[in-house]
Amino acid sequence: MALWLYRLGRLAARRAWLVIAAWAVIMGLVGGAVALFMGPMSNNFEIPGTETQQMADKLQAELPEASGGTGAVVFTSSDGLQFTSAQEKNITAALQSVTSVPSVKGVIDPFLVTAQKEAGTAQLADGAKKLAAGEAQAAAKKPELDAGLKDVAAAKAKLDAGQAQLDAQKEQIAALPAGSPQAQGAAAQLAAGQAQLDAQKAQWQAGKDKVDAGQAEYDAGQATLAAKRAELSIGQRKADAAEGILFVSENGKAAIGQIQFSESMNAVTPANRQLVQDKLNVLETDGVTVNYSKEIVEDVSELFGISEVLGIAVAAAVLLIMLGTFVAAGLPLLMAVVGVGIGVGGTMALTTVIEMSSISPMLALMLGLAVGIDYSLFIVNRHRQQLLAGMDVRESIAKATGTSGNAVTFAGLTVVIALAALSVTGLPFLAILGLAAAATVAVSVLIALTLTPALLSLIGTRIISKKAWAKNTVATAKHEATLVGLTKTEQGAADEAADIARSARGWGGLVTRHPLISLITAVLALVVIAIPATGLRLALPDGGSEPVDSSAYQAYSITGKNFGEGMNGPIIVVASLPAGLDEAQATVLNLDVADQLRSVPNVIAAVPVTLSADNRTAVYQVIPKEGPASESTVQVVHDLRSEGATILADHDVSIGLTGQTAANVDVSEKLGAALPPYLAIVVGLSLILLILVFRSILVPLLATAGFLLSLVAAFGGVVAVYQWGWLGGIFDVPNPAAVLSFLPIILIGVLFGLAMDYQVFISSGMREAYAHGQDAKQAVRTGFKHAAPVVTAAAIIMVSVFSGFIFSHLTMVRPLGFALAFGVLIDAFVVRMTIVPAAMHLMGKSAWWIPKWLDKILPDVDVEGAKLANLTVTSDASELEPAPANG
Known part of the structure; x- marks a missing residue:
């Protein structure tokens, strides 16, 4: 390896302009690819096969209207007081204007929702009042109705007794001699009695009909009251389920609006995110401060910031102190910049075809800069030492590449292998991240082994300052004087x-x-x-x-302070309901499931949000007590999943979790x-x-x-x-x-x-x-x-x-x-x-x-480049031959 790298370094030094041109072409091609093919990055860390991803896919297929991304907007009054009615109207109007932004599906107006909630509460109270009045009225009528029923029953018994008496008289008359005056008198008296009794029966029937009508009216009233009672019960259960969720704070000084997007947050372009902010920022002139959740303001399109530049500046200062000239100090920096330009540029060019997290090019940038500077520095430093020792420029470049370059190759290989090994974790985004960084490090190694020797050849002895040359001359003369004789x-x-x-x-x-x-x-x-x-x-x-001064932090902080930390990290629960349910049955079942979800420790609200048209898929929003990254919320996710077995047994409903909070837990545990x-x-x-x-x-x-x-x-x-x-x-x-x-x-x-x-x-x-x-x-x-x-x-x-x-x-x-x-x-x-x-x-x-047996089977990689000490250069600088064994 050392000999091969020696030859590579020597070739690069002799063909310097060709090597430089080749890398310039590569940079141009990469730059063109970036301009043509670069797509948006994301911070999507989904893992295929996890429950959260399965539930997200289920929503996309069965309930697409509930599958888009969501971002929160937090409004506060600039003067710290309650919102005025004018401010509330302006916020409502501004939110409505956001619906014109591409990718925005709809908005949730906090004041409209609060008004509807208050109206619903008032309606429940009015309904309860009317129900109580109706029950009281029915209760008042019940004794009168019962008395009427009793009178009707008593009159019927009296009539039946009178009829029985007449029937007995009729039998007695039948026993008298026919046509006798006694029989005739009795018959006339019987007829008069029967007529009187029939009149009484007619009068009884009229009374009975009136009592029956009253009973029917009472029964109908009871049925109406029962329906109202059931309706109020469902309404009250819905209100109880949503009790822990507020969109306007109790003190009236903060409000949360929500922006619902038609696509995932990762697919929403920076331009559309900015347009949402532009539509709402006009409220600042009305005395309203607007802060946005991380999902809305997050922009992963920019890689470099001022702090990164400061880090490189410190590195440049160290190089200047160590190497003594701007030329020598600038060379490793230039090599690092070329390396990250090609490596990170190539990574960015692939963002159109590969979903890539923002940290992938950032890690490649960090490593590319660090190892690019260091790897070039190792070769430059060795080259300078050899020049000061009197070695020829090109020979020094070749030997520095064969020695320090050999170590650089091995060191770079270990970094590349370690990063590429991230692919074995089974996490797609991590594999992409590792491969992107590994590729950038590999490019940095190639540049250190080829472009660095080429530029060193052009720089020549200027890589060392005049002061260093003079100091070295004095030191050499002094050293040689001590060796005389x-x-x-x-x-x-x-x-x-x-x-x-x-x-x-x-x-x-x-x-x-x-x-x-x-x-x-x-x-x-x-x-x-x-x-x-x-x-x-x-x-x-x-x-x-x-x-702390970011909009995302302010939104998070205000939300936690005024609405509870859990509002920053809602958990989405997706349920599969049994077949054959009508809307009323599905509603009651949803509330039963929500009640059971709310019974989980550290859950403050569980609200049925959406039901599919076929009443088979339901969505619930669960609000934990603490923030999305807290230990208790992680436990809530586990407890909700454990509760799923009980819900399935009790209600024949299977549930699964999705949403960012649950996904984060899954990713972290994976x-x-x-x-x-x-x-x-x-x-x-x-x-x-x-x-x-x-x-x-x-x-x-x-x-x-x-x-x-x-x-x-x-x-x-x-x-x-x-x-x-x-x-x-x-x-x-x-x-x-x-x-x-x-x-x-x-x-x-x-x-x-x-x-x-x-x-x-x-x-x-x-x-x-x-x-x-x-x-x-x-x-x-x-x-x-x-x-x-x-x-x-x-x-x-x-x-x-x-x-x-x-x-x-x-x-x-x-x-x-x-x-x-x-x-x-x-x-x-x-x-x-x-x-x-x-x-x-x-x-x-x-x-x-x-062990001797191991020493025999191991190949000699010669990472120190010791074999180069046994080489001599022939008259043709491109040819190498071993020195004599005794030399």
């Missing part, structure tokens, strides 16, 4: 003795003089820093994570589950690669253990700042909450790659010194002395670049920038430059032990 062997021994003496000074000498104390102190310090990591909680960011296997892959990869590079067992184990220490310490720092709120004022963390859910897995991949970078540059020098015959303990000092300056500069540059993203305009990038900056800081200065040399000094020769 010595043989070559004696000169080599003198140089080595001087090198050994210098290696005993500085940080490396201090650490290796007190290795046990240094090792124990550093490890204990990292363990203490890692303690907060035991409380790590994962979630996706919400409005409470935004900057990421948490993917963390252990991914960590195992990375650790295993670390061991294999380092065994291959250093041909050792203990060095890879030490490097991996150091990586794990850096990792947990970085987690501890992130939890302390972003979850516990320590130093929140400094890092602009106004509302500490759970840690960004995909931060740990990204941090593992990126920090692993970068840690291996520093391990290679620190340990390869130690390995080289040991291979050249130095004592194992002394080799640690010698290797550290040679590598420490450039690793220090590289680490400071990388920390500076990452730190620039701590105050990024994209909130979710901030904790990632902090984690990477803090992780690199710890890994470079505590692990690689303290723990590693201390431990290797203690291990001595055993650090380089490897």
Whole structure:
């Protein structure tokens, strides 16, 4: 590999303009692709197969009117008083004007909804009053009706008795002699009695008919009262279900409107989001302050902000101090810019065909800048050292590419593999993120190996300042004066003795003089820093994570203060109802389900929102007690899903959760589950690669253990700042909450790659010194002395670049920038430059032990480029041949 890279560097130096032209063409093609094909980005972190995604798909298919995105608008009076009637009318008019914006399906007017709610409450009260009056009236009539029924029954009994008496007389008359005067008199008397009784019966029948009519009227009244009672009961249950949801605060000083979009929020263009804001911002002239939820104001189209520029400025200052000239300092920066231009540009060009989260190009940008500067710096620094030692410019470029370039290749490969391995997590958005960043790092490596040598060839000796040349000339003359009269062997021994003496000074000498104390102190310090990591909680960011002065944070804060934190993160429940229900049955069943949902702990409201035309699909809005990223809301999501089994058993209704709050919980838990296997892959990869590079067992184990220490310490720092709120004022963390859910897995991949970078540059020098015959303990000092300056500069540059993203305009990038900056800081200065040399000094020769059978089967990757020492250049600069074995 070293020989091949040597030839590549030499070719690039000889064909400099061709290499530059090739990269210029590539940049032009990428720029054209971006201009033609770049599409919108999103912060959509859906995972196919999860319940939330299944329910979202179900809504899209069966109830499309309920499937669009929603954003909230929070209105407050500028003077802090209650809204005036004029302000309420103006807000209503402004909201209505928003419906003309493309992608807007409708709006929810807080004052209209509140008025309807108040009217409904008044109607319920009036209905209850009328029902009570009707029941009282019916109760008053009931005794009279009962008395009438009793009189009718008594009269009927009397008539029946009279009829029986007449019938008996009739039988007696029939026994008398026919035609006798006695019989005739009795018959006449019987006829008169029967006529009188028939008249009484007619009178009774009239009374009975009147009583029956009264009974029928009473029964009809009771049926009406029962219907009214049922209607009032349903109305009251609906009111009870919605009791916990307000759109105008109780003090009348804040109101929440909602914008309903016809498409998902990720599909709403920045132009349409801005148009919504323009329509509502006119209210400021009416004394109304308008703030928007994160969904509306979030703009992921801009990658770069002022803080990122400041981070690069610090990196430039470090380069200038280290390299001494603007030309030398500007070269690594230029290489980094070209690298991210091509890598990030290529990523952006794919946004039309691939749904890409905003953090994908941001991570690629962060890593591309950091590694692009560092990788070019390693080659430039080696080239400068060789020039000062008297080597020819092109030969120096070729050897710097073959040595430092070889290490850069391996280091870049570890980063690429670690990032590409994010694909194995089974999370599509994370796979895209990892591949985009890996591609940018790969481009940065190619640029360092080709474009950097080409430009170095054109720059020539100007890469070193005149002052540095003069200083080097004096130092060389002084050094040569000390070697006068010595043989070559004696000169080599003198140089080595001087090198050994210098290696005993500085940080490396201090650490290796007190290795046990240094090792124990550093490890204990990292363990203490890692303690907060035991409380790590994962979630996706919400409005409470935004900057304090942002509209999204103000909307989130005002909503929580006036309406309850849960209004910031409603949970959507989708239900499948049994077949064959009419609208009334479906309504009652919906309320029964809502009651059961509301019984879940920490749920303050559960409202039936929509019912499909076939009465088979229902949607409920559940309002938790606390915000969307809170621990209690995460538990509410679990409890609602657990309650689903009971609801199915009691009502034959199956439910599922969707919406952003539930989706965030699913994504966070899926990421948490993917963390252990991914960590195992990375650790295993670390061991294999380092065994291959250093041909050792203990060095890879030490490097991996150091990586794990850096990792947990970085987690501890992130939890302390972003979850516990320590130093929140400094890092602009106004509302500490759970840690960004995909931060740990990204941090593992990126920090692993970068840690291996520093391990290679620190340990390869130690390995080289040991291979050249130095004592194992002394080799640690010698290797550290040679590598420490450039690793220090590289680490400071990388920390500076990452730190620039701590105050990024994209909130979710901030904790990632902090984690990477803090992780690199710890890994470079505590692990690689303290723990590693201390431990290797203690291990001595055993650090380089490897079983003979393993040593035989491992290929020689020559990451230090040692084979280049055995090369000589023929008269044709393009030809290389091995030097004699004894030479």
